[in-house]
Amino acid sequence: SSLDIVKFIEGLGGSFDAYTTKENLIIVTKFLSEHIADVFNLISELLLESEIAEKELIKEKSVILEEIKSNNEDPSDYVFDLLFKGLFPDHPMGLPIAGSEETVKRIDSKKTKEFYRALLKKEIVIAISGNFKYPEFVELAKSKFSHLNCGETNRTKPQTNMRRIIIQRKNEISQVHCVFGIPGVEYSSPLRYCFSILNAAFGGGMSSRLFQALREKEGLVYNVQSFIDLYSDCGVSGFYFTCDKKNLPAVAKQLKRIFSDIHKNGFRRDEIELAKTYLSGNLLLSLESSTNRMLRFGREMIQLKKINSIDSIINHLKSINEKKINELIKDYLTPQNYTIAAVGPVDKEEIEEIFGSINI
Template sequence: MAKKTYRKTVLDNGLVVATESMEGIRSISLGYFTRQGTRDEDPEVAGVSHFLEHMLFKGTRNRDARQIASELEDRGGSLDAATAKEFISVYARFLFEDLELAVDLIGDLVSNPTFPEEELQKEKGVILEEYREFVDSPEEYVFFLLFRALFEGHPLSREVLGKPETIKAITRNDIVARWKEAIAPENSFIAAAGFIDHEELVAMINEKFSFPKNEGTRWSNGEFPKPGFFKESRPALNQVHFSLGVRIPPYSDKRRYPFIILNSILGYGMSSRLFFELREKRGLVYSVTSFLEFYRDAGVFGVYFSLEPGNLDKAYKVLLDELEKVRKNGIREDELKRAKGRVRGSLALSQESSSSRMSRVANYELHKLNFLHIDEVLERFEEITLDEVMEVASEFLVPDNYGIGLVGPESIMNWNP
């Protein structure tokens, strides 16, 4: 029987296998991850990482697309993939007795894709439709504008999907080149959680995964620009979609802990400061939320809401006032206590899911940090003081550091912060 524990092995080729075993469940969640994402692409083929993710499912030397789609589904499991700014992943959730099938399937996708030309041409149409859907979704597109406002000219400003002109221009050779570069074992890792035996998994991965020769890996960094303001109009919209953000330290920085507390106080749920001020007290919005994103060289703290254009000035002033109050006065002891309770409960509940546990293992490995067991994380949150939260608020919640993205009807084109 597997015991609840974390283990990590580095294979001879550099591939990392990290697992957390769980008792009392029958599922396993397992994912292959590469630390190469959108930010590390050649800008001339922007979107090629996302295109590669799609093409992995179009056939291998051992399976056609239908077999890839059905093998785990026919046994009650699931298979999916994702592309982000700093990773590409293929992941699955399945019953523990199907571990060998899942490893064989994911290993086949990663190691033996064929990238058929006829499927590539069809998939261009699919991805272009995905891009159009993204542009037509202001609640998503506004975050692209926010990242431009915070990172314009830096690789983190790039949209995962790419641009229509680059999507249309991507060739099979571009896909193959990106595959060889991205999946190099020294850039990759396997994360798994559930009813799993670590040594058994390592043996299977050694057998099922192989990698092409890597000619070199592009790692894209850059200077951060002065934050700005980007807006676009959508004549058919009735609401303004607004997002304000600020650059903060990366995930590797321990100040992420007080930022998580601050984020909870400002914009987590109906008890948050911003929900009370903008909705309950003034009725300006239906919903408002704050969020955190972390990368290898920076993070983002941000706020999002949507509302009637005529109320934008009022809501923007309330938002700035609340951020300024926190920057100058900090938070209250009762707010800190409630935020710790929310974080504690959320983390504890996530421990019941093999998918959440896999994601947590993957997050530490993605950022090349030592894994912390849940009790260690909870202890760190319990130790956070009012002064720690005050320090990050006073250093980073500075109006000159804010970037803003805005999408709305034509009338908002005259609005400026």
């Protein structure tokens, strides 16, 4: 039972978690090194011997339905579901990870078992970080999972939409949660490091254009940040902010000024150098966490089939100059190409009127 599992792992002084992303199912455990064999036994039993009883499935469906309700009532989460729906309207990438109430209610044990059997035939990556003996790890992995006939995952490359506006009106909240998004590059793209630098300079840090203009200088927003999401065959870049509805016209005015200046003058060399130092520093600091190391290993093996060294990543960042970054501006920082999603006391017509003015 689930209680037996958590008692077992906590009895070893460890922790256990599992979650899904747009593309992957991830199981994470953290434990003392002397218990590595016990933990491998637990994970192999979970993956290979789960019964998926109808009674337990009914309870889990109830939990997921509560999760969906919680997500839909949290505008900071729900607005990103709307964005992906707008960017990928005819592809699973456009669907919320937890599904909808309708799809969850249709799930039964037969469908779940069929899906799970198919899932185990796909590529499985085991990543580990910490105090362990490599030969012992390899032998444990082979003994538990070498019999699996895993293969590559077949995917249909998503087609993306440009410039859509999707609104969920919620009069019960006072702020507007707004996200602008545009198709980006996939994880394996050689441009991903350029995108990381562009993102940091544009809105990824406290010294960035967006943060300084919208929060520090004008005080129009509390939360503003840009982002990049990299997947196996697609990507999304954009920016997110929350503000009072009455501040939206002023935010639009500042965005127009920021975009116009970037298109006219590009990013300065000092901005790019600062962004590179910021990214390199954050990468080095992440090494203090064995969990962060493990997750990076796993993701790079899934996406790249290899693990890049920290030195190679930092050297790659250092090699990028402002010319390479500014070449991306036309394709990825042009406001009229963004899909816009918003949640709050606004209508689509209001958003179109306010943010149509930032086109350049």
